[in-house]
Amino acid sequence: MLTKTQEQIFFVIDFDSTFTKVEGLDELAAIALAGNKDKDKIVSEIKSITDRGMLGEIGFAESLKARVNLLPANREHVDILVDFLMGKISDSFQRNRDFITQNQENILIVSSGFKDFIVPVAVSMGVKEENVYANTFRYDAEGNITGYDESNLLSQDKGKVKLLQQLNLDGDVFAIGDGYTDYELRESGLANKFFAFTENVERQKVVEKADEVVASLDEFLYINGLSRSQSYPKSKIKVLLLENVHPKAVASFKSEGFQVELLKGALDEEELIEKIKGVSILGLRSKTNLTKKVLEHPNASRLMAVGAFCIGTNQINLDECERRGIAVFNAPYSNTRSVVEMAIGEMIILTRDIMTKSNKMHEGIWDKSAKNSYEIRGKKLGLVGYGSIGTQISVIAEAMGMEVYFYDAVDKLALGNAKKCKSLEELFGVADFISLHVDGRKSNANMIGEKEFAMMKDNVIFINLSRGHVVEIPALVKALKSGKVWGAAIDVFPYEPKTNDEEFVNELRGLPRVILTPHVGGSTEEAQANIGEFVPSKLLQFMNNGSTYGSVNFPELQLPALEGAHRLLHIHQNVPGILAKINGIFAKHNVNIKGQYLKTTNEIGYVITDVAKEYSDEIVEELKGIDNTIKFRLLY
Ligand SMILES: NC(=O)C1=CN([C@@H]2O[C@H](COP(=O)(O)OP(=O)(O)OC[C@H]3O[C@@H](n4cnc5c(N)ncnc54)[C@H](O)[C@@H]3O)[C@@H](O)[C@H]2O)C=CC1
Ligand SMILES: O=C(O)C(=O)COP(=O)(O)O
Numbered sequence: 001m002l003t004k005t006q007e008q009i010f011f012v013i014d015f016d017s018t019f020t021k022v023e024g025l026d027e028l029a030a031i032a033l034a035g036n037k038d039k040d041k042i043v044s045e046i047k048s049i050t051d052r053g054m055l056g057e058i059g060f061a062e063s064l065k066a067r068v069n070l071l072p073a074n075r076e077h078v079d080i081l082v083d084f085l086m087g088k089i090s091d092s093f094q095r096n097r098d099f100i101t102q103n104q105e106n107i108l109i110v111s112s113g114f115k116d117f118i119v120p121v122a123v124s125m126g127v128k129e130e131n132v133y134a135n136t137f138r139y140d141a142e143g144n145i146t147g148y149d150e151s152n153l154l155s156q157d158k159g160k161v162k163l164l165q166q167l168n169l170d171g172d173v174f175a176i177g178d179g180y181t182d183y184e185l186r187e188s189g190l191a192n193k194f195f196a197f198t199e200n201v202e203r204q205k206v207v208e209k210a211d212e213v214v215a216s217l218d219e220f221l222y223i224n225g226l227s228r229s230q231s232y233p234k235s236k237i238k239v240l241l242l243e244n245v246h247p248k249a250v251a252s253f254k255s256e257g258f259q260v261e262l263l264k265g266a267l268d269e270e271e272l273i274e275k276i277k278g279v280s281i282l283g284l285r286s287k288t289n290l291t292k293k294v295l296e297h298p299n300a301s302r303l304m305a306v307g308a309f310c311i312g313t314n315q316i317n318l319d320e321c322e323r324r325g326i327a328v329f330n331a332p333y334s335n336t337r338s339v340v341e342m343a344i345g346e347m348i349i350l351t352r353d354i355m356t357k358s359n360k361m362h363e364g365i366w367d368k369s370a371k372n373s374y375e376i377r378g379k380k381l382g383l384v385g386y387g388s389i390g391t392q393i394s395v396i397a398e399a400m401g402m403e404v405y406f407y408d409a410v411d412k413l414a415l416g417n418a419k420k421c422k423s424l425e426e427l428f429g430v431a432d433f434i435s436l437h438v439d440g441r442k443s444n445a446n447m448i449g450e451k452e453f454a455m456m457k458d459n460v461i462f463i464n465l466s467r468g469h470v471v472e473i474p475a476l477v478k479a480l481k482s483g484k485v486w487g488a489a490i491d492v493f494p495y496e497p498k499t500n501d502e503e504f505v506n507e508l509r510g511l512p513r514v515i516l517t518p519h520v521g522g523s524t525e526e527a528q529a530n531i532g533e534f535v536p537s538k539l540l541q542f543m544n545n546g547s548t549y550g551s552v553n554f555p556e557l558q559l560p561a562l563e564g565a566h567r568l569l570h571i572h573q574n575v576p577g578i579l580a581k582i583n584g585i586f587a588k589h590n591v592n593i594k595g596q597y598l599k600t601t602n603e604i605g606y607v608i609t610d611v612a613k614e615y616s617d618e619i620v621e622e623l624k625g626i627d628n629t630i631k632f633r634l635l636y
Contacts, residue, residue, distance in 0.1 A: 008106060009224075010169045012191060014177030015111035015118050015134065017200045019125075021088045023050050024113045025067055028081045032073035046070050055205050056180035059157045060112060064135075068148060075143035078116050085121045090199055092216035092257055093125060095229045099221060101126035106171075108133060110163060112154050112181065133163055164190040176220060178202075183209045195220055199235070199257075216257050231636050234258045237543075238278050238302075242266060243285035245309045246532025253281075253536060256544075265499030269293055276300045281539055283307040286519065287496055290316040295324055304631070305542050307535040308552075310522060311335060311388075314440030314467065318553040322603050325571035325631035327554040329538040333388060334530035335522030339465050340392045342521050343435050344400070346489035347376055350461045351433075353487070355513060377401035382431025384424065385438035385466065386412040393435065394418045405430055409438075428455040433463070440467035448472065453479040459486040465521040468493040477507050480514065487513035491521045546608050546635060548599075555599030555606045565594050565610040567635040568620075573628040574605045582607055585622045591615055604630065 016023045029046045033039040046067050053063030093100070100107060109122050111134040118134045135155050138147045148155055153162040160181050164173070165188075175182050175191035178201050186194035186209075196203075196210035197220070207213050214220040215235035221228035222236075234257035241249060241262045253260045258281070266287035267275060276282065277299040284290065285308070294300055295317060306316060308330035321328050349355060353372045360367050381397045383390045386408040394404045394415050404418040407427040414420050421427040428434065434456065438444050448464075449472040456462075462485045464471050473494060479485040490508060496519055497504055508514055522528075541547040546569045549558040559567075572578045579598060586593055586609070595610040624632045 008171035010171055010173045011103065011107045012110050012164070012173055012175045012182075012185065013107060014175075014179060014182050014197070015109050015122070016113050017178045018176060018182075018197045019090060019093055019109065019118075019122065020085050021090055021200045022085070023047070024081065024085060024117050025071070026050055027084060028073050028077060028117070029067075029071055031080050031084070032071060032077045036072075042070055054179040054181075055203060060159060060181060061155060061157045064112065064148070064155055068145070071145060073145045075139060078137070078145075081117050082120045085117060086124065089121065089125060090217070091255055092199055092218050092235070095257070096217050096221060097125055098229065099217075099227055102227065104128050104131070107131060108167075110134075110154075110160050112159055114148070133167075158184060158188075160185055161188045161190060164188075174224070176214070176217075178206060180206055180209075182206070186211065195223075215259065218257060230257070231634055237280045239281040239283070240275060240279040241283040241309075242288050243309070245283055245285065245535075246528045248529055248532035249283060249309065249536045252533070252540065256540060265501075268498065273297045273299055276303065278302055280304045281307070281543070283309055283535065283539075284315070285310045286312055286315055287498060288315060290321070292317050292320045295320045295326070304633075305329070305539050307539045309531050309535050312440050312467065313552050314442070319603070322553045322601065323630075325604065327542050327548050327551045329535060329542070329551055331531040331534045332550075334534050335524070335527035336388045336392060338524040338527040339389050339437075339521040340396060342491070342517075343389075343393055343437075343463055343465055343489075344396055346463055346515055347381070347397075347433055347435075347461065349515065350487035350489060350513065351376055351379070353513065355487075355515060375401075376433075379403070379432040380405060380430055382406070382421075382427045382434045383418075384427065384434065384436045386418075387437060387439070389465075390435075390437040391415055393437070402433075424452065425455050428452065429457070431460065432457065433461045435463040436466045436470055438466050438470060440469065445469045446472050448475070450475040450478065453484055456484065458484060460484070461486055462488045463490075465489075465491040468496065473507055477511065480508075480511055487515075489515040489517070491517045492519050544635070546633070548606065555601050555604065557597055557599050557606060557608065559597060559608060560595070562610065562635060565612065565636070566615060568609045568611065568623065569631075569633040569635065570607045570609070570623060570626075570629065571631040572605050572607070572626065573630060574600045574603055575628050578605055578626060578628060579607060581626050582609065582623060585619060585626075586611065589616065589619050591619065 026047050029043050033042055049063050049066050052058045053060055104126055107127055109127055109132045111118055113134050115132055115134045115136050119129055119132050122132050123129050135152050136149045137145045140146050153159045161184050164185055173191040174193050175185040176195045176197050178197050183194050183206055185191035193211040196207045196213045198213055199216050212223055216233055218228055218230045218233035219235045222233045237258050239253045239258045239260045243266050244264045250260055250262050269291055272294050280302050303326050306328045311332055313330050316328055318328055351374045379402055381402045381404050383406040386406040398404050398416045405421050405427055406418055407421040407424055447470045453475055493506055538550050545559050545562050546567055547559045548554045548556050592612045593609055597608040599606050
């Protein structure tokens with residue numbers, strides 16, 4: 001029997017779908033029935049009985065009996081289940097193992113599941129075996145489950161209530177769970193509070209009855225001011241991901257406990273203003289414009305970080321983000337290779353006139369001839385923009401026997417035998433192929449128009465996989481129709497549909513020898529998966545320890561891991577004296593600084609201070625109150 005002082009709190013925690021992500025008995029059925037032709041039918045029958053029991057639609061004793069009767073399981077299946085459940089412990093429980101071990105005297109697992117699989121899992125997390133209250137299976141001599149101990153209170157209707165009555169805990173009782181039977185502890189007056197736990201399942205009927213709804217154990221600990229691994233629960237931090245970013249990105253944020261919403265398409269300004277409300281982390285690709293209007297709207301006031309799940313960041317008002325203390329990250333190299341391969345492939349397709357030949361074949365026309373068909377070997381490639389993509393194309397094109405020329409706005413080292421041109425005019429005068437790889441900065445709008453096409457050699461092959469606004473489409477159409485441009489491959493357009501449901505409208509449609517692709521230069525499985533890992537890792541480093549390494553608009557700081565300290569992040573306008581004021585506050589309160597880092601841009605300063613554990617709310621308020629403060633964050 002547990003007896004505690006009055007101020008003590010007992011944490012009565014449910015197991016299935018709370019401590020672990022799944023329902024143990026359902027999983028046991030799936031394991032036991034593996035290979036059975038009626039598996040799906042029986043498992044879904046068991047699941048539906050579980051759900052009805054959880055919602056209080058049928059009595060618990062009836063639901064348990066019905067489920068165990070349907071279960072052809074044995075000891076071996078239970079062992080397999082234990083291994084499986086070890087990997088299914090709820091993420092927020094795993095994060096807060098310390099809380100469990102430190103409070104093991106007061107943590108009770110009260111479950112209508114079975115000790116046979118609960119004890120090993122709970123004990124592995126620091127729960128005391130004697131504090132696990134659950135049913136036990138009965139087995140026959142061969143180890144087959146034949147039933148369960150029906151005298152156990154937890155196998156009966158209102159079993160949890162009966163058990164708590166018997167335990168007669170001396171202190172406050174907080175019940176945490178996802179099911180109706182957990183709420184019944186509160187209803188009966190045996191628990192002071194019921195916390196509906198929604199990390200794994202959310203049942204409306206249970207949520208409605210709760211004193212508090214907690215999306216994670218972090219949130220429960222935060223609400224109750226208990227020691228925890230996250231200073232602020234991530235389940236309260238909203239992540240909005242747009243433009244169908246890779247599922248890996250969603251998984252990274254979810255496994256850290258964030259509240260994640262993924263939308264398939266891009267959003268226009270008004271839609272984004274609506275959706276950005278309460279969002280702290282925004283993920284987008286090339287089609288969503290993050291404008292000043294969106295950023296200055298009160299709905300965007302919680303925004304801390306933006307991830308461009310692509311290379312280009314021209315769609316984001318980087319300066320406005322910086323002024324507002326919002327760090328922006330991108331994936332500068334993850335899709336480089338994909339663009340390179342597409343550009344090279346398109347050069348070959350166009351110069352062999354494969355589009356025309358293939359179209360004819362589909363119409364049944366066999367036109368075997370070498371007319372208008374050339375090799376790329378020995379031809380001159382002109383690259384406009386010699387950055388990550390341009391240089392990689394340069395190396396590969398040269399290896400394929402092309403002569404490479406390039407023009408870049410800044411002085412770039414020529415790779416291999418590539419030749420640097422001093423002007424666009426010089427480049428256009430010599431190139432048989434022109435491929436654009438400049439970035440999408442505003443000043444590059446309409447960089448290629450009638451005047452530029454006129455400078456090019458006749459019958460040039462023209463490729464644009466950079467940004468749509470770089471090329472004047474009417475001028476390109478004219479150049480194609482006049483024969484100045486022999487063929488073109490265009491992947492990016494001044495206006496691009498927001499989703500796959502919108503029609504693509506453009507004057508280039510229907511022209512011969514023009515490859516049109518829906519902005520897929522960087523859309524390969526490999527690139528998207530790489531980006532889906534890379535960008536979240538940057539965003540998470542920023543959120544978890546303040547590192548801004550790789551940010552495209554923020555002072556870059558790579559910080560050591562945070563150990564045994566509080567980390568205070570202060571973002572301010574870059575005016576004289578802020579660091580002195582910050583340190584003045586620490587000195588005044590006699591707080592020992594364990595480490596401090598400062599980096600500035602023209603616009604902002606970013607100061608990170610690691611302090612010994614003790615600090616007061618007063619200090620935090622004073623730090624936030626320093627003039628010219630933009631944002632303040634506290635981590636541990
Ligand atoms: N179609 C697609 O799916 C994709 C398109 N892109 C586009 O490709 C662009 C280039 O990517 P990276 O090579 O990684 O960028 P990068 O920043 O490494 O290279 C861009 C180069 O263009 C040069 N440049 C900019 N404006 C110029 C001008 N007016 N004249 C001459 N040179 C100029 C810059 O100095 C720089 O060297 C991205 O910014 C993005 O817009 C990138 C990935 C996928
Ligand atoms: O990486 C880039 O800059 C791209 O243009 C690719 O954009 P996307 O992610 O396909 O919208």
